[in-house]
Amino acid sequence: MAFTLPDLPYAYDALAGAGMSQETLEFHHDLHHKAYVDNGNKLLEGSGHEGKSLEDIVVATYQADALVQSGLFNNASQHWNHIQFWEMMGPSGQAMPSELETALNESFGSVDTFKQEFSAAGAGQFGSGWCWLVKDKDGSLKVTKTENGVNPLCFGQTALLGCDVWEHSYYIDFRNKRPAYLSNFLDNLVNWENVASRMG
Numbered sequence: 261m262a263f264t265l266p267d268l269p270y271a272y273d274a275l276a277g278a279g280m281s282q283e284t285l286e287f288h289h290d291l292h293h294k295a296y297v298d299n300g301n302k303l304l305e306g307s308g309h310e311g312k313s314l315e316d317i318v319v320a321t322y323q324a325d326a327l328v329q330s331g332l333f334n335n336a337s338q339h340w341n342h343i344q345f346w347e348m349m350g351p352s353g354q355a356m357p358s359e360l361e362t363a364l365n366e367s368f369g370s371v372d373t374f375k376q377e378f379s380a381a382g383a384g385q386f387g388s389g390w391c392w393l394v395k396d397k398d399g400s401l402k403v404t405k406t407e408n409g410v411n412p413l414c415f416g417q418t419a420l421l422g423c424d425v426w427e428h429s430y431y432i433d434f435r436n437k438r439p440a441y442l443s444n445f446l447d448n449l450v451n452w453e454n455v456a457s458r459m460g
């Protein structure tokens with residue numbers, strides 16, 4: 261089905277107090293995310309994938325062995341990634357549900373260790389991409405990083421939390437300081453209720 265740009269689940273200035281400005285959200289949602297939707301729709305036409313869900317298009321067009329992904333994959337996956345990303349954030353002051361805290365403690369030793377691993381994955385992603393907290397096929401929680409638009413769907417994993425480490429996500433508010441953007445994301449921007457709801 262055709263891709264459509266969803267509204268943000270909050271006002272454009274809702275995250276400003278948590279370190280993501282209105283200007284960043286206007287550029288990121290209205291220009292970057294919209295471009296993935298518009299370009300994806302052009303590439304979807306005549307591709308043979310028109311009848312599929314967004315998730316199925318991402319999985320069907322991912323090429324494990326290809327050095328360069330197709331344009332349809334890149335735009336569809338980035339569309340999916342951004343839908344998740346908006347939902348995974350909220351205004352500052354969000355508490356972590358106890359079941360998620362317990363799961364992070366069991367998987368990583370402590371919430372702080374999880375945050376360190378997640379930040380290191382994001383800071384260590386060379387060039388554009390994403391870092392993730394995923395639930396793997398065996399049920400274990402893992403921190404991963406992916407290049408460009410590649411996401412956990414490609415590996416049969418459930419995305420619990422993802423952070424966009426393309427420069428367009430942080431350059432207005434943090435300039436070149438990706439590690440500062442990542443630590444602010446974890447400390448102030450994550451909607452932990454949304455993350456917990458994805459554990460299933």
Ligand code: MN3
Nearest residue numbers: 292424426429
């Ligand atoms: Mn982005």
